[in-house]
Amino acid sequence: xxxxxxxLRARALSCRFGGLxxxxxxxxxxxxxxxxxxxxxxxxxKTTFFNVVTGIYPASEGRVDFxxxxxxxxxxxxxxxxxxxxxxxxxxxxxxxxxxxxxxVGNHGRLNHGLVxxxxxxxxxxxxxxxxxxxxxxLVVLFDPPLADRLFEPVASIPMIDRRRIEICxxxxxxxxxxxxxxxxxxxxxxxxxxxxxxxLAVRARxxxxxxxxxxxxxxxxxxxxxxxxxxxxxxxxxxxxxREVAADxxxxxxxxxxx
Amino acid sequence: MPAMLNxxxxxARPLPLAGLAALVAVTAYAIAFLWIESExxxxxxxxGGAAVVLGAGRTGWLDRVGAELGRHSAxxxxxxxxxxxxxxAVFYRDHFxxxxxxxxxxxxxxxxxxxxxxxxxxxxxxxxxxxxxxxxYTSAVLTMNTGVPHLLVLLTGxxxxxxxxxxxxxxxLRTRGHYxxxxxxxxxxxxxxxLEVNAVLGGPQGLNVANMTLLGFDFGQGIEVGPLEASFLLxxxxxxxxxxxxxxxxxxxxxxxxxxxxxxxxxxxEIASACFGTEPARWKxxxxxxxxxxxxxxxxxYGMMLAFITPTNFTFADGLVxxxxxxxxxxxxxxxxxxxxxxxxxxxxxxxxxxxxxxxxFAALVILILLFRPGGLLPRGRRxxxxxxxxx
Numbered sequence: 001x002x003x004x005x006x007x008l009r010a011r012a013l014s015c016r017f018g019g020l021x022x023x024x025x026x027x028x029x030x031x032x033x034x035x036x037x038x039x040x041x042x043x044x045x046k047t048t049f050f051n052v053v054t055g056i057y058p059a060s061e062g063r064v065d066f067x068x069x070x071x072x073x074x075x076x077x078x079x080x081x082x083x084x085x086x087x088x089x090x091x092x093x094x095x096x097x098x099x100x101x102x103x104x105v106g107n108h109g110r111l112n113h114g115l116v117x118x119x120x121x122x123x124x125x126x127x128x129x130x131x132x133x134x135x136x137x138x139l140v141v142l143f144d145p146p147l148a149d150r151l152f153e154p155v156a157s158i159p160m161i162d163r164r165r166i167e168i169c170x171x172x173x174x175x176x177x178x179x180x181x182x183x184x185x186x187x188x189x190x191x192x193x194x195x196x197x198x199x200x201l202a203v204r205a206r207x208x209x210x211x212x213x214x215x216x217x218x219x220x221x222x223x224x225x226x227x228x229x230x231x232x233x234x235x236x237x238x239x240x241x242x243x244r245e246v247a248a249d250x251x252x253x254x255x256x257x258x259x260x
Numbered sequence: 261m262p263a264m265l266n267x268x269x270x271x272a273r274p275l276p277l278a279g280l281a282a283l284v285a286v287t288a289y290a291i292a293f294l295w296i297e298s299e300x301x302x303x304x305x306x307x308g309g310a311a312v313v314l315g316a317g318r319t320g321w322l323d324r325v326g327a328e329l330g331r332h333s334a335x336x337x338x339x340x341x342x343x344x345x346x347x348x349a350v351f352y353r354d355h356f357x358x359x360x361x362x363x364x365x366x367x368x369x370x371x372x373x374x375x376x377x378x379x380x381x382x383x384x385x386x387x388x389x390x391x392x393x394x395x396x397y398t399s400a401v402l403t404m405n406t407g408v409p410h411l412l413v414l415l416t417g418x419x420x421x422x423x424x425x426x427x428x429x430x431x432x433l434r435t436r437g438h439y440x441x442x443x444x445x446x447x448x449x450x451x452x453x454x455l456e457v458n459a460v461l462g463g464p465q466g467l468n469v470a471n472m473t474l475l476g477f478d479f480g481q482g483i484e485v486g487p488l489e490a491s492f493l494l495x496x497x498x499x500x501x502x503x504x505x506x507x508x509x510x511x512x513x514x515x516x517x518x519x520x521x522x523x524x525x526x527x528x529x530e531i532a533s534a535c536f537g538t539e540p541a542r543w544k545x546x547x548x549x550x551x552x553x554x555x556x557x558x559x560x561x562y563g564m565m566l567a568f569i570t571p572t573n574f575t576f577a578d579g580l581v582x583x584x585x586x587x588x589x590x591x592x593x594x595x596x597x598x599x600x601x602x603x604x605x606x607x608x609x610x611x612x613x614x615x616x617x618x619x620x621x622f623a624a625l626v627i628l629i630l631l632f633r634p635g636g637l638l639p640r641g642r643r644x645x646x647x648x649x650x651x652x
Contacts, residue, residue, distance in 0.1 A: 054535055076534040086535060094528040097521075098642050104518070105525045108537035111518045115546075118517035119510065125517060129645050130652075137651075151651070152642055170536070 005068075007032040007211050008053070008084075008178055013062035015045075015052050015235075022048040024235040025062065030178075030228075035204075035212045037226035037243065039219075041255055045235035046215045047089055050180050054086055055079045067177060081109055085171035086180035089215075091163050095156040099147070099166055102155055103136045106170035139169050142206060143199045161192040165199065172203065172210075181214040185221060197221055219247075231255070278321075279328040279336065287343040290602070291350055293610065294357050302610050313637075326641065333512070333647035340598070341505055348497045358493035360609055362565055365500035366558040367601045369507045371585045372594055373554030376511055378583070379592030379640070380520060381547030382527030383432060384441040387448035388582035391421040391552040393574025394451075395559025396469070397461060400569055403470035410472050414503070414560045421556025422549045429548060433541050448576040455571035466570030469563040472499065479564070496565045503561065507554050511594050514550075516645045523547055524643075577619065584626045590636025599637055 006029035015023040023045045030036040038046045051057045053064055055076040063072040066082055074082070085106065093102050104111065111128065112118070118125060133151070140148040143165040147158070155163060164184055171179055184200070185193040204210050216222050222229060223243045231239040231246050233255040239246040246252050289309060296302055316322040329336045344361070351357040370392050377383045385391075395417030402413045431443045456464045471480040472495070479495040514520050525533035526540040534540060563569050585604050589596025608618040629636060 056531060056535070076531075077537045077539060080535060080537040088532060092529050092532040094525055094532075097524055097528070101521055101524070101643060104521055105533055105538065106536045108522075108533075113518050113522060115519070118519045119513045122513070126646055133651065149651075154642065174536070 005032075006030055006065075007034075007067060008213070009065045010049070010053070011063050011065070013049070013052060013064060014060045015048055015057055016060045021235050023052060023059075026232070026235070026237055028230055028237065030211055030213055032177075032211055033209050034228065035214065035226045037222040037229035038213055038215045038232065039217075039222060039229055039246075040232035040238075044232040044255075046232055047182055048235070049232075050086060050182055050213075050215070053079070053180065054084060080174070080176075083177035084180065085174060085176035085178075087164075087167045087171055087182055087184060089182040089186060091160070091167060093155045093163055093167055093170070096154055098152045098154055099140070099158070100133065100136055100151040102166055103139070103151075103170050103173050104132060107132060107136075107173045109174050136169070136173060139173055140165075142203050143169065160187055161196060164188065164196055168200065168203075172207065175207070177209070178211045178213070181212060181216075183215050183217060185216060185218045193218055193221060197225055201225060219243075223247075277328075278325045279332060280339070282325045282329070283336070283339040283343060287346055290343070290347055293606065294347065294351060294360070296610075299611055299613060306607070306611075326638070330641055330644060331648060333644070336595075337505070337508065337512075341501065344497075344501050348494060348501075352488070352490040352494055355491050355493055358491050358497050359565075360606055362493060362496045362500045363562070364602050364605045365497065365504045366562045366565075367582070367585065367605055368598050369500070369504045369558035370555040371582050371589075371597045371601055372504075372507050372511045373551035373558075374582055374586050375551075375592065375594060375597050376514065376523075376554070377547050377551035378586055380515065380523035380527065381544050382523075383544055383548055383551075384438075384583070385444045385548070385551065386441060386576065386579045386583060387428075387444040387451065388555050389574045389576070389578035390448045390451035391425060391555035392559035392562065392578070392582075393455070393569075393571075394421040394424055395556035395561075396563030396566075396569045396574065397455070397467065398556070399560040399563040400467040400469040401461075403564065404468060410474060410564070413564075414557050417560025417563075418553035418557035421559070422553040425548060425552035429545055432548060433544060444579075445576065448579045452571045452575050455574075462570075464571060466568060466573075469567055469569060471567065472496070472561065472564040474499070493565070496561070500558075500561060500565075503557060507557075508594055508598075510554075515592075515594075515643060516647070519543070519546070520643060580619075581622065584622050587626050588622075588629055588636060590638040590640055592640040593636065593638050596636050596638040596640070 009029040010026055013023055013026045014021070026049065038049065040046055048057065052059050055074050055078070059072055063070055065071065066084065071079060071082055094105065111132065136151060137148045140151065144162060147162055147165070150158070155166060168181070168184070184196055188196065204212065214226065226243060228241065229243055229246050230237055231249070231252050238251045238255060239249040293302070293305055296305065313322065344365070347361060348358065351361070370388055374385055374388045377385045398417040398420045399413050402408050402416060403410065408416070428443060428447055432440045435443060455461055461467060471478055473479065480492055482490040482492045483494060484490070522538050522543045525538055526543050530540045566573070581604060585597060585600040588604065589598070589600030604622060608615045614621055
């Protein structure tokens with residue numbers, strides 16, 4: 001670990017469902033500003049790790065520290081307020097709602113949700129709305145300029161790649177410190193994946209200090225954008241290092257290809 | 261939750277002045293409908309109206325009118341109020357028609373409450389009639405036994421409904437989807453039984469309710485203007501209109517705010533929205549309480565208007581009628597509630613032949629709507645935070 005210490009650190013983190021061990025004493029850290037790849041076969045515990053970190057599943061053992069404090073067992077809302085935002089493996093946007101609405105779901109922490117503010121003080125609401133609209137548009141322009149003119153169309157009417165972009169915008173609008181990307185390329189073609197990764201790198205360059213953990217099955221994506229990777233198998237960490245190092249690892253090859 | 265999409269929205273080109281024309285047409289249609297007494301003529305009117313709406317829907321005109329009205333929300337609100345005033349003026353001496361109009365208005369107010377609960381927060385409440393009844397019984401007890409000013413009685417009716425509803429909050433939060441609905445069914449059944457065995461509240465015989473008095477004016481007597489004397493029910497129509505207009509404004513503002521967004525988000529994906537800081541419990545409680553309060557206020561005035569209430573006014577079946585109004589009109593669209601409440605309440609009164617089969621017919625209608633037009637008669641459009649606003 002280099003720099004001022006890890007932004008996120010999991011120590012001996014376990015998650016069990018009855019007899020099934022989904023995470024087994026996982027140790028993992030990501031440095032502030034870094035990009036960590038999380039890889040491993042299906043069912044190796046990658047998404048479970050995200051779900052435990054974001055408070056959807058409770059940890060059975062171990063702890064998670066974020067930005068220097070213990071966040072183990074925090075509710076998802078508290079994790080969000082601490083500065084962690086995520087995307088989901090299977091797109092979880094609100095399809096009937098507009099692009100703008102979906103992005104504003106992610107902006108929750110910066111909006112006023114008071115009854116009086118929303119129902120009575122409509123002028124103040126108007127100002128907040130207009131400011132939020134500008135911010136949403138600026139963010140979407142970074143990904144796809146034409147999409148920024150369609151912010152009030154329902155998400156159901158846009159193609160998969162744009163939905164992924166909107167999901168990432170929803171996660172980024174609140175300016176999180178840590179972004180968890182759960183298989184952003186799922187269901188997309190090679191070119192679409194390329195375009196999306198370029199977008200992510202471009203946006204990261206604009207948002208200083210954004211740390212990313214990315215789960216991905218497309219190995220060229222991992223090779224291209226991550227600095228370090230952690231390989232999971234059956235909930236355990238079996239390798240860690242640069243992509244080249246872990247790709248050369250015998251245990252990793254066995255996990256992916258099986259024993260001869 | 262099925263995706264409720266209006267395919268042609270927001271592409272439908274608005275049609276200038278079409279909104280105004282539609283308002284005039286609907287008002288004229290309503291007056292004709294209420295005026296005519298021959299059941300055959302009513303039947304012709306129903307079929308004719310249905311044909312026009314279906315035709316307009318097919319050709320996309322309905323959506324264009326909708327798009328036009330969506331842009332001029334304030335005009336639509338004002339136009340609807342004027343329309344009710346015109347109808348009330350036309351039938352100023354007709355008890356029967358005014359009673360129907362006031363009942364429609366109060367059902368609209370109660371169903372706007374259900375619309376907040378189900379349409380926005382996703383909490384399906386089958387005990388709407390029970391909360392309506394809590395309002396009515398509150399006004400019976402308060403007007404007959406105390407000197408509480410009647411405007412305050414209306415407020416207390418809403419407050420009592422919200423308060424008693426809070427008993428249900430815990431089970432409603434603990435259970436999800438259909439199970440929460442079952443809890444409300446149980447409450448609706450319990451409520452009627454409770455009233456029937458409760459001697460203090462009149463048991464099956466029910467209770468008398470005093471007339472509304474507002475600033476010293478007794479609603480039991482009709483307004484006199486020169487030689488014309490209006491029915492006392494005109495007073496109730498006007499007050500019901502004022503309350504319903506306020507309720508409408510409240511629900512519209514709610515939908516056009518971050519709170520409306522919060523409620524939609526938890527209905528559509530509780531876990532994803534929780535990952536972005538939204539508290540599902542907070543918004544379910546808000547929606548449930550607010551919705552019950554609206555039903556309670558409506559019920560309080562309804563009780564005063566009827567002057568006499570019994571447990572059979574507030575049964576589970578009435579709760580079902582309220583839910584079917586929300587489904588029929590268009591889940592989440594307050595204007596859908598307005599249209600559906602008018603149809604569901606006025607139609608069986610004017611077509612006595614169907615009175616006996618009305619539950620059967622409404623059930624069939626709801627099933628047909630859910631099958632062929634899941635968004636309802638007036639599907640909910642996209643959220644317009646600021647009507648008339650367009651991106652700079």
